Amino acid sequence: MRFVLSLLALLLIAGPAAAQERAPLVLAAASMQEALTDAADAWTKAGHERPRLSFAASSALARQIAAGGRADLFISADSDWMDDVAKRGLVVAGTRAVLVRNQLVVVSRPGLPRVVATKGAALGKLLGGGALAMADPDSVPAGKYGREALTRLGAWNVVAPRVVRAENVRAALALVERGAAPYGIVYATDARAATGVQVAGVFPPRSHAPIVYPIARLTAGESAAAEGFRRFLLSRAGQAILARRGFSTR
Template sequence: MHKKIISLIMVVALIIMVTACSPQQKAEPVKKTEIMISAAASLKDALTELKPKFEQGHPDITLTYSFGGSGKLAQQIEQGAPVDVFLSASKKDMDKLNDKKLLAAQTRTDFARNELVLIVPEGSTGAIDSFEKLGTAPLTHLAVGEPQSVPAGRYSQEVFNALGLSAKVKNKLVFGSDVRQVLSYVESGSAEAGIVYATDARVSKKVKVVATANPKWHKPIVYPAAVLAGSSHAEQAKEFLAYLTGPEGKATLKTYGF
């Protein structure tokens, strides 16, 4: 009897020793595919909120953003920047890439719209309360986007042309490299007024909107998106676009005023 007990104890001990010495099986980490997204600066807040939501539902994909003026981003893509998805604040910049066969077929889609607004610092008590008065208002610095590379700057120029203000405001203009820089100029008081998108003004507590541009004064502010023809991760990029244009993506964009 004692021999049986001793034998049983030895067997159990042997099993424990073998188990302890065996290498532990570790779960294989999920391999993530990085999707590079070049996006208009005005989309920064909405896309930043979307990132963790998308990645939670797509554990094999991670999103990396590059924000800036749509014109500059398009130029970088033309020069070979490794971009999977382009989100533009203007049709013109997307058309440019399309003409050069840089967009993946049948992936282009319009996903948002915006408005152009005139802003001043929150504590301003000046007489600037309309676009029409910009030519005569007592201001020395009017911040706008650089027309050649920033869609908001082009729309602003169209407004000036429509109202006959181009010559009157020419020497007052301070140019930003993207619409968020224009916003910062007004927030800091470096400019007495500025022209940005309604969505940009919405996220700042340091500025106030004094006027909204009549849509007839400028071309429609439409945001197109597309997967790039040179993308190495086209399928995953399409998944992101499907999410952006789906119910969750639209709801988030709407939260930010798009």
């Protein structure tokens, strides 16, 4: 009996400690790769277990969560996919917050004409017979923002036949980097992280919904350290790290 009681006591002590030591799993929009890696590096240097980071299109991550995939934190590139997860009861109440904001730009290979005006057929004329790389506008946030902006500016019907749909914004950027598409629509932070591309134009902020990245803890999470990392990302120190990669923290 004494042995059993001692074993139970050890389990009670080890249980919370084991949970605390488990590194949080973070599912994040593909556009956050460099910024979130920097933040994870800083968190680890401060003596914490390194967070596990998984990047993909917000749409794919939200579907993964809805299908029962276990993770501790979700960072979406738009509010819609976070809303979808929240409506399913998979977000911990009171933990959702806006982490960062972004801009939408047109990128191209160096030397190609810049997009002086994105209204009407201007972009269509530049494309000629070439392709316009975008994240899938039916589901991926970057593509949805892009289609909304082009529609409001009266250019979507002109460029739609030229659109090459990519699984996420980084895949769209890669098409331009490799020369498979002369132009592409990505976030400003993606353009900043890329090599061999130039910003050919910037979409007016009012041409699309504000680009916000919400963060929240997930109910399926098992890491006691997840809340600490979430708070760190939202802290002044964490926000400064993300801002260095071009994200707006206002």
